[in-house]
Amino acid sequence: MSPIREYDSSWEGDIENKLTEKFGDKIKFTGQEIRRVYAHVERDAIFDVCKFLNDELSFEHCANVIGVDMKDYMQVVYHIDSYTTYKGECVELTVDVPNDDPHVKSVSSIWGGANWNERETWELFGIVFDGHPRLERLLTPETYEFFPFRKSYKLRGWE
Amino acid sequence: MVYSSILDWVNFPNIMANPYYPFETYNLPYDISQKLWEIIGGTIAWLINLLFPGNPVSEWLVCDMTVNFFALIIFMIVVFLVVFIGILISLWEERKVLGRTMDRRGTMVGMKGFLQCVADGFKTFMKEDTQPRKVDRMTYMWTVSLVIGTSMLIACMIPLSDRWYVVNYNTGLLLIMGLFALAPFFILVSGWSQNNKYSLIGGMRAAEMMISYEIPMLILIATACLMAGTFNIGGIVQAQYDTMPYFIPQCIGFVTFFVCANAEAERTPFDLAEAESELVEGWQTEYAGMKWGLIMLADYMRGYVSCAMITILYLGGWNLPFIGDLNNYVPELVFLLKTWLVFFAMIIVRAALPRVRTDQILNLGWKVFMPLSIINLVIVLLLKMGGVF
Amino acid sequence: MMADDNSEQTKTAGQMPAMKPVVDVAAETAKMETDKMWVIMGPQHPFSHGLWTLKIKVDGEIVTDAEPIVGYLHRGWEKEAENRPYPKIIPMADRLCYAASMTYTHLYCMTVEKALGIDPPDKAKYIMIIADEINRLQSHLMWLAAVGTDLGNFTVFLWAMREREYWMDMNVRLCGARMTTNYPRIGGVRNDTPELFDRDIIRCTEHFEKAVWDIIGLIDDSSIYVSRMKNTGILTPEQCANLGITGPALRGTGVDFDLRRDDPYSNYDQIDFDVPVLKQGDSYARYMVRVEEMLQSCKIIKQAMAKVRALGKNAPYRLKVPSNVPAGRHFAKLEDPRGESMMYLISDGTDKPYRLKVRSPIFVNVSASRELCMGCRIADVPAIMAMIDMCLGETDR
Numbered sequence: 001m002s003p004i005r006e007y008d009s010s011w012e013g014d015i016e017n018k019l020t021e022k023f024g025d026k027i028k029f030t031g032q033e034i035r036r037v038y039a040h041v042e043r044d045a046i047f048d049v050c051k052f053l054n055d056e057l058s059f060e061h062c063a064n065v066i067g068v069d070m071k072d073y074m075q076v077v078y079h080i081d082s083y084t085t086y087k088g089e090c091v092e093l094t095v096d097v098p099n100d101d102p103h104v105k106s107v108s109s110i111w112g113g114a115n116w117n118e119r120e121t122w123e124l125f126g127i128v129f130d131g132h133p134r135l136e137r138l139l140t141p142e143t144y145e146f147f148p149f150r151k152s153y154k155l156r157g158w159e
Numbered sequence: 160m161v162y163s164s165i166l167d168w169v170n171f172p173n174i175m176a177n178p179y180y181p182f183e184t185y186n187l188p189y190d191i192s193q194k195l196w197e198i199i200g201g202t203i204a205w206l207i208n209l210l211f212p213g214n215p216v217s218e219w220l221v222c223d224m225t226v227n228f229f230a231l232i233i234f235m236i237v238v239f240l241v242v243f244i245g246i247l248i249s250l251w252e253e254r255k256v257l258g259r260t261m262d263r264r265g266t267m268v269g270m271k272g273f274l275q276c277v278a279d280g281f282k283t284f285m286k287e288d289t290q291p292r293k294v295d296r297m298t299y300m301w302t303v304s305l306v307i308g309t310s311m312l313i314a315c316m317i318p319l320s321d322r323w324y325v326v327n328y329n330t331g332l333l334l335i336m337g338l339f340a341l342a343p344f345f346i347l348v349s350g351w352s353q354n355n356k357y358s359l360i361g362g363m364r365a366a367e368m369m370i371s372y373e374i375p376m377l378i379l380i381a382t383a384c385l386m387a388g389t390f391n392i393g394g395i396v397q398a399q400y401d402t403m404p405y406f407i408p409q410c411i412g413f414v415t416f417f418v419c420a421n422a423e424a425e426r427t428p429f430d431l432a433e434a435e436s437e438l439v440e441g442w443q444t445e446y447a448g449m450k451w452g453l454i455m456l457a458d459y460m461r462g463y464v465s466c467a468m469i470t471i472l473y474l475g476g477w478n479l480p481f482i483g484d485l486n487n488y489v490p491e492l493v494f495l496l497k498t499w500l501v502f503f504a505m506i507i508v509r510a511a512l513p514r515v516r517t518d519q520i521l522n523l524g525w526k527v528f529m530p531l532s533i534i535n536l537v538i539v540l541l542l543k544m545g546g547v548f
Numbered sequence: 549m550m551a552d553d554n555s556e557q558t559k560t561a562g563q564m565p566a567m568k569p570v571v572d573v574a575a576e577t578a579k580m581e582t583d584k585m586w587v588i589m590g591p592q593h594p595f596s597h598g599l600w601t602l603k604i605k606v607d608g609e610i611v612t613d614a615e616p617i618v619g620y621l622h623r624g625w626e627k628e629a630e631n632r633p634y635p636k637i638i639p640m641a642d643r644l645c646y647a648a649s650m651t652y653t654h655l656y657c658m659t660v661e662k663a664l665g666i667d668p669p670d671k672a673k674y675i676m677i678i679a680d681e682i683n684r685l686q687s688h689l690m691w692l693a694a695v696g697t698d699l700g701n702f703t704v705f706l707w708a709m710r711e712r713e714y715w716m717d718m719n720v721r722l723c724g725a726r727m728t729t730n731y732p733r734i735g736g737v738r739n740d741t742p743e744l745f746d747r748d749i750i751r752c753t754e755h756f757e758k759a760v761w762d763i764i765g766l767i768d769d770s771s772i773y774v775s776r777m778k779n780t781g782i783l784t785p786e787q788c789a790n791l792g793i794t795g796p797a798l799r800g801t802g803v804d805f806d807l808r809r810d811d812p813y814s815n816y817d818q819i820d821f822d823v824p825v826l827k828q829g830d831s832y833a834r835y836m837v838r839v840e841e842m843l844q845s846c847k848i849i850k851q852a853m854a855k856v857r858a859l860g861k862n863a864p865y866r867l868k869v870p871s872n873v874p875a876g877r878h879f880a881k882l883e884d885p886r887g888e889s890m891m892y893l894i895s896d897g898t899d900k901p902y903r904l905k906v907r908s909p910i911f912v913n914v915s916a917s918r919e920l921c922m923g924c925r926i927a928d929v930p931a932i933m934a935m936i937d938m939c940l941g942e943t944d945r
Contacts (some may be wrong), residue, residue, distance in 0.1 A: 004804070035811055060789040066892055066905045077892070079879070079907075083789055083803055088810040092879075113792020116915040139619040139944060149627050261706040356585065427700060428772060511766065513773050514700030516927040517609070 004084050011086050012037050015057065022052055030094075037091045046095050047105040050078070054110050058085040062111035065118050067125035069151045073098055074127055078107070078114075097127055106132040124149040179227040187322040187491075188241075192233035196226055238325060242314050245495055246456070246463050251276045252499055253459075253506050260510035283452030291445050295352040302349035303450050306342055310457040310464070313338045317467045318392055320477040320490035331392045332471075336380055339423070339464060343369040350442035362442035364517055368429060371524040372422040375532040379416045382409065382536045383472040386548050396476030402548055404475035412535035413473045415528050420465035421505060422524070425458060428512040429520060466501040470494060474501070589929070591620060598940030602917065602933065606926060614921040614929075616914050621944035629904045634660055634734060634873060637904070642728040644906060645942040647690050648683035648885050649728050650676075652906075652942070657732045658813060658880040659891045663873045664734070671863040672736035673815040677852040678749070679722065679731065680882075681845040685756070686715045687885035688842050691937045692763065695835065698930040699776055707763050714752050721745055736866030746853050753846045764839055777832040781920045781932035784829065791919065792912035795887025796841060797936060800834035802827040807883035818855070821848050834935040871899045886910050886937050908942040 012032045019027055019039070026045035031038040041049050053059040064079040078093040097104055106129035108115040116138065118129045123137045126147040137144065146153060182189060204217035219225055251266065251273045258265025266272030290299075313335050318324035328334060343366040350362015383405055384390050387398035399405055406413040422429040443454055470476060474497050477490035515523070542548050590601035599620040605613035625644065629637050641656040642649040654676050661668060689712040696704025716726045721742055723731040731738050767773045783793075788801045798805065806823040808816045824840035826833040873895040881890045887909025894903040913936050920932050 007810075060786070061794075062792060063888065063890060064892070064905075064907045066903075068894060068903050079890070079892075083805045087805070090811075090881075111792065112790050112916065112919075113912050116911060120911075137619075139622040141619075148624060155624070155627060155631070261703050262710055263706065430700070510701075510703050512701065512770060513696070513776065515772050516776060516925065518925070519772075519775065 004087055007035065007088060009034070011035075011089055015086065015089070015091065018057065019049070019052070023049060035088050035090060037089070038094075039091065040094045040096075043095050043097060043104060046076075046078075046093065047107060047110075049093065050080070050107045050110055053080055053091065058082055059089075059091060060084070060111075062107065062114045062117075063090070065107075065114050065121055067121035067127050067149070069125060069149065071151055074102055074125060076104055076121065076127060080111075102127045103130055104128075105130050108132055123147070126150065177223055177227065179223055181227070181231070183327065185322050186324065187320075188237045189230060189234050192237050193226060193230040195233050195237075196229045197221070200226070200229060238315050239311075241319075242311075242463075245498075246314065246459050247276055247280075248273070249463055249466075249499060249502050250459050252502060253509075256503060256506045257510055260507065280452060280456070283455070284449045286448040286452075288448035288450065290447075291354065293354045294445065295354070298348050298352035299445075302345045302352065303446065303454065306345045306349070307453045307457045309338050309341055309345075310460040313464050314460045317464060317471075319494045321393055321396075323491050324393075327393065328391070330390045332380060332384060332390050332395070332468075335464070335468070336377065339461070340373050340377075342461070343373075346442050353442075353445040355444055358442050358444045361444070365425065365442055368517070368520055368524070369423060369425075371521055372419045372429075372528070375415055375524070375528040376419045376423065378529070378532040378536060379412045379419070380468075380472065382412060382532070382539050385536075386539050386543065392471055392476075395471060396478060399475045400478045404473065404480070406473040408542060408548070409473065409535055409539065411531055411538070413469075415531045415535065416469060416473065417501075417504070419528060420462075420469060421508065422520070424462040424465050424505075426462065426505060427509045428515045430514060462502065462505065463498065466498045466505070467494075469501050470497045587926070590617075598938055598943075600914075600938065600940060600943070602929070604921060604926070604929060609925045611921050611924055611926065611929065614918045616917050618911075618914065618940070618943050621940045623945065625945040626904055626906065629901060631900060633871065633899045634901065635871075637901070638733065639728070639730050642730055643941060644908070644945065645687075645884070645886075645939050646727060647939050647941075648687035650679045650683045650731055651882060651884050652889065653730070653732045654680060654814075655880060655882040655884075655889055655891050657734050658882065659878060659893045660734045660873065661869075662878040662880055663876055663893055663895050664869055665874075666735060666867060666869060668736045668867060669864045670815065671740075671856060671859045671865045674852045674856045674859070675737050675741060675865065676732060676814055677816065677819065678849055678856070679729075679737075681849050681852070682715055682718055682722075684845050684885045685842055686712055686719075687937075687939075688838050688845075689715070691838065691885075691934075694937075695767075695931075695934045698934040699773060701766075701773075704763060704766060707766075711756060711759055711763070714755065718749060718752055721748060733866060735869040736864075738866070740861075740865050741856065746857055749849060749853055753849055757843065757846050760839075760842060767835075774832060776928070776931050777830070777835055779830050780924050780928040781831045781935065782829045783916075783919060787919065788829075791916040793887070793916055794909050794913070795884065796837045797834050797887070797913060799823065799825045800837045800935075801829040807881055807888055811881060813880065813882065819848055819851050821851075831931055831935045872897060873899070873901075884909055884942075886939065886942075887913060889942070906942070906945055908945065910936065910938055910943045914938065914943065 012035075015037055016029050016032070020029075023041075023045060026042045027049060028040045029038065030040055050062075059080045059082045061081040061083060062078065063081050064077070066077040066079075068075040068077060074097040076095045076097060078095075080091045080093070082089045095104060102125075104127060106114070106118055108118055108129070109131065115133070118132055119135060119138050121127055122129060122132075122135050123140055123144075124147060129135065136142075140148065177193075180189075200220045204220040207214060207220075208217040254276065255265035255272060266275040268275045269278070316325050316331075316335060318327075318331075346369070347362050347366035350358045350360075350365070353359075384395065386405060386409070387395040389395065389398070443451060446454060477494040477497075479488065479493055539548075586603055586605050588601060588603050591599050601617040603615045603617065604611050625640065629640060632640070637656060638653055641653045644652040657668075689708045693705040693708035693712070696702065696708065719726055719729060722745065723729045723738065783791075783801055785802045788798050789803055793801075794805075802825065804823065804825045807813070808821075809823055821844050824837050824844065826837055875895055875897045877892070877894050879890055879892040881888060883889075888907075889909055890907040892903070892905040892907070893901055896902040917933065917936070920936075921929055924932065
């Protein structure tokens with residue numbers, strides 16, 4: 001693994017520079033805190049950004065793939081951690097997905113940790129991850145035909 | 160003959176003067192059972208005689224031949240009961256001692272917990288006897304009966320002292336070992352007959368483990384008999400009384416036999432046939448109710464037999480060292496106490512150790528214990544040739 | 549089983565053309581299905597920790613594939629949370645991981661505090677450190693008990709549970725409940741530490757530091773235990789990081805990462821402690837890491853208690869917070885006893901969250917069971933899966 005470094009406050013700017021220089025306008029940075037970088041990425045560039053993060057910038061750990069239902073569109077949020085070169089740093093990537101075409105390229109070929117997270121996001125929201133080895137229901141029974149966590153699905157007892 | 164009072168019917172002659180007496184030396188349970196029959200049969204004969212004086216049935220009931228016949232039947236019951244209660248006591252001992260090592264009390268209800276064990280056994284017998292549809296009926300029933308039957312047979316055949324025995328064969332120990340070693344075959348067939356892949360795996364594992372641990376056991380038994388000069392159990396105990404208990408010159412053999420006895424009785428650390436935390440229940444998966452209860456009892460019987468064999472071969476049997484006269488104590492009790500002491504050691508081993516994996520068990524059996532038993536044999540040979548024993 | 553093989557053999561032998569008198573043995577053996585079968589461990593199995601199934605494909609005695617099936621306990625936690633005001637979600641967060649409940653509630657409160665932009669008082673932070681570490685000890689002791697039963701020894705189970713009772717008593721002293729404690733609040737904690745709590749907790753720690761060696765002695769000194777745990781379930785550090793495994797399982801593989809030290813939250817940077825890391829990557833290394841973590845937790849508790857005492861009795865322990873959370877996206881991470889857990893909150897200005905997502909470490913750890921169990925024997929599977937320390941409440945949510 002790459003050499004481990006201790007925290008330095010220049011890291012966030014460093015990461016932002018490297019990503020902008022590679023991807024230009026496909027990635028927009030929305031915020032920055034100690035050990036956190038927040039960015040918004042275009043849908044077609046997300047796989048390349050993730051691959052760049054894993055290979056070049058040694059962000060080895062995909063912590064989370066979250067689905068969000070924003071009613072007019074959907075979003076997928078990725079959290080990616082680094083253990084070595086930028087130890088303790090966490091990058092948050094947000095991708096907008098239109099309602100009529102909910103497809104995103106799967107990153108489970110880069111990180112094995114994204115596998116079940118993507119499967120769960122699919123079964124609860126309906127966002128399809130292209131290239132995922134096995135997109136099947138995991139937590140909910142196989143007979144379900146709807147996506148429970150969408151805002152359009154109301155639980156019993158809600159108005 | 161004229162019998163005027165009940166005392167004429169219920170008489171206690173010297174039983175060994177009876178021409179039909181089946182044994183050569185004094186036999187305590189036979190004595191008890193003959194006296195019991197004389198009381199029971201004599202009372203019945205006297206009652207019948209009161210109603211019909213001088214009838215032939217009453218005389219037949221107390222003549223020599225019938226007395227021996229009925230005494231033999233009661234003899235079987237007496238021996239069985241004593242062994243059964245002995246095994247129940249070892250079951251109770253296990254629950255209490257195991258509990259105390261785990262910082263809890265074990266069974267508490269009913270005579271310090273003894274009656275609870277009896278009640279548990281009774282409950283198991285009352286449960287529903289489910290039987291899967293597709294098992295091979297014949298082997299399913301017969302193998303279980305044979306496992307339990309042979310275990311009970313050898314448990315009853317172990318003599319508790321010079322005067323408490325069933326048969327006094329000159330090859331007694333070999334016979335016991337032979338019957339003891341039949342179990343793996345029945346277990347294998349029983350696991351196979353249940354039409355369940357888990358039971359099959361369990362049965363095969365149990366059988367392979369038991370077979371590989373019988374070989375050091377056989378070598379060690381042969382060694383102990385070599386040292387004593389006879390296969391007769393009474394002879395071995397007497398030889399140890401004359402010289403010294405055999406665990407001193409054969410200490411390696413003692414430890415090896417103890418471990419092999421653990422393996423034969425399928426106790427932890429060798430209880431993979433019953434591996435609860437692994438996928439299978441073992442070869443007992445499809446047995447329910449009374450059959451399962453009897454299998455559990457057979458397990459404890461085999462444990463009892465193993466401990467009894469250790470006591471006979473290594474700890475001096477029913478004799479206490481340095482005490483001469485037989486009339487001063489009850490040798491049966493000494494024997495049972497020694498057996499329960501060895502069982503205590505087995506329980507502590509069970510409490511402390513986890514389960515060993517199958518390949519590690521077989522490794523141990525073939526690569527460690529068999530060479531050890533052969534080393535033991537060599538030591539005994541040297542001692543014998545040197546004239547020490 | 550054996551009957552099937554025979555029929556297949558006779559079938560293929562019968563169909564051989566007459567011109568080829570010699571049978572190609574290698575090709576025939578390759579066509580025959582040797583005993584590969586799927587064994588289903590669960591959902592009811594004595595190797596415990598909850599309701600889940602592990603299907604393993606076995607070739608004789610060696611495992612060639614594994615597939616975990618979870619979801620028996622899925623309650624739709626995240627969807628339910630969208631309909632409740634923020635304080636009412638705290639008892640729900642308790643039920644996420646019922647073995648170490650205060651860690652998830654603490655995580656939730658941290659997330660909401662970040663969204664509100666407030667910083668809880670120092671005393672609350674130190675008390676939450678103590679509560680976290682007590683829960684870590686309880687969780688690790690329950691794991692130790694399960695290790696004993698999985699490997700076939702019931703004594704370790706009862707002794708570990710006996711030690712755990714002392715820490716449950718500490719829970720009761722602090723907040724009145726043993727299991728689902730409902731103690732942290734948004735902006736602090738519910739109540740101050742009670743009378744003589746510092747005396748009790750120092751006593752408990754000292755007793756534990758001696759008593760744990762009994763249990764560890766029973767395991768470490770026994771070559772049976774050690775040989776069943778060594779050299780099974782080996783993973784390389786790169787594999788571990790890539791598969792998303794976190795927590796003691798990761799540190800047992802050689803990756804030196806602990807959120808309490810590398811991404812500190814809630815005043816952990818004021819406490820001095822070591823992070824155990826081992827390089828071998830097998831089950832025994834993961835076991836040793838957790839044991840050492842238990843002892844480090846005792847150290848942390850003593851330091852944190854001293855700081856609480858130094859702050860005095862009248863220091864504030866709770867802030868008043870508004871019920872509406874301003875719109876925004878925030879997340880917080882915490883080092884759970886089982887790994888790295890995280891909560892992601894999207895708030896929209898009302899008093900109910902818009903989206904609240906929970907990242908559970910075991911959800912990802914158990915997805916890696918295929919790589920963990922590959923190539924080992926059936927008897928090793930309980931030993932390996934015991935080191936993952938499943939707690940179904942947080943996996944299924």
